[in-house]
Amino acid sequence: MDKEIFLLIDESQYDKNWSMSGKIIYDSSEKIFMVFTASSALNLEYNADAARRMFKRVVTPLNYNEHLKLKYDYSNINLGNSLVSLILNGEEQNAIKYENEMNRDLINNIKYNFNDWDEYLKYGGFPILARKINFRRLSTNIVDMIEKVVNTDMVAIKNFTFENQTNSNRILRYLALQNAGDLSQNNLAKYLKTSQANVKNILDILEKTHLIFSIEAYGTSSKHMKKTKKYYFATSSIRNALSENSGNTINDIKQYEGILLENHVASILFNFTQRGNDCFTLYYDANKKRNVDFILQRDFKNPVPIEVGRGRKDKKQITHAINSYGADYGIIISDTTTNIEKHNNIIYVPPKTFSFL
Structure with missing residues (x-):
């Protein structure tokens, strides 16, 4: 040529x-x-x-900044960049500055719907939410996408049986109706009447579809081996769609939204660890008492404990994690505050703000 x-x-x-x-x-x-x-x-x-010849780039679910860009033609990339410094270095001043700028801009945007972030938590992550479409249809479209992955993409794998196709659908629905830490591969194998090795194989394949991802327990390599992984959906909207489709068994709306928020934060943090040049790893806290939801580790630096929740969150768990792991500071992602605040060595971040990461 x-x-x-x-x-x-x-x-x-x-x-x-x-x-x-x-x-x-x-x-x-x-x-x-x-x-x-x-x-x-x-x-x-x-x-x-x-x-050996391919450079792979995974297209991750949309963060809130990307969602706003598609739906309202608004973007605040500076807030996302300043959140990186907040999480990795505990520097909150720039994040506060750009958070105020973001809130002011959205208040003055006559097109912005103030229920938008709650809708994004349940139905976002995909560009389709930017279109004019009802929420029931959105959930149906997401479920259809999941079924295509399981019934078409996974079936194309050599030796993947029809029985395991059925098992994959049942595992996804099981995950959607449980807390993230409530997965026992042994109990799941008994429920499906198959082997633990087969359950593990299905979960590994589901991870490769990028519908779900897993994180390991924080600690030594032996703890990684002994403790089961925690599984989360690529975006909270997948979990919400499967829950709506299967019949949600959680009657407490605050509890349900708290579970969705934990999945959402896990997704945002996991995607964050997958980009950039630095080495970040996301873990869950395996302590039985006063454990936080996540621990972010950067190379050999001190870990950053992160606690997530809807409603008011006290600081007992995050304080215990800071002391236990020798962390310089901890982060609480909750609507405890309406803006970023730092009290001593604890940083409070509203969920909507955090979603710009």
Whole structure:
């Protein structure tokens, strides 16, 4: 070839040999820059031909800043950047400045619906919320997307049986109706009448679809091995859609919204650890007494304990975690305050503000 070109291939999963074709072109010419996109994450995850030559970029669910950009053409990227400094260094001044700017801008935006963040928590994460569509239809569309992943994408995997297709749907609904820490692979295996090894295999595949993700217990490597993982959905709207579709068993609205918020914060933090050049890892706190929800670790620096909840949150758990883990400060994400506040070594962040991360 005598000139450079871009080759953009969408829905690449419909060609079973896409990666081999890409490999041949890659080896034949340095003048072709290829981008392969697929609505099936599994198709990109399970491919040995492209693994060594491919740079993967996962398209994560929308944070609140991206949601506002699509729906109201409003963006405050400075708030997201300042939240990074707040979380990693405990520096809250810039975050407070840009939070005030954001709140002022949204108040003056005549198109902004002040129930928008609550709607985003239950139905957001996907661009479809920016369209004019009723919430029941939104949940149905999300459930349809999940069923396509399980019934089409997962079935395409070698040796994935119809029985495991059914088990995958049942596991997702089971996860949607439980607290994040209430998953016992042993009990789940008995419920499904299958082996623990098969349950683990299904969960591993579901993670590769990017419908769910897992985090390990904070501590030594032996604790990682002994303690079960906690599983969360890629966005709280997936959990909400499955709950609505399956029949939500939680009657307390505040408790239910608290569970959704924990999943949402887990999703935001997990996506944060997946980008950037620094090494971040997200854990859950495995202490049996006064445990916080999450611990964020950056390289060899002191951990940052993070507590999440709807309604007023006292500081006993976060104070205990700060002292136990030698943290410099801790973060409470709750509507305890309407704005970012720092009291001694505890930083309070409203959920809507945190969603800009």
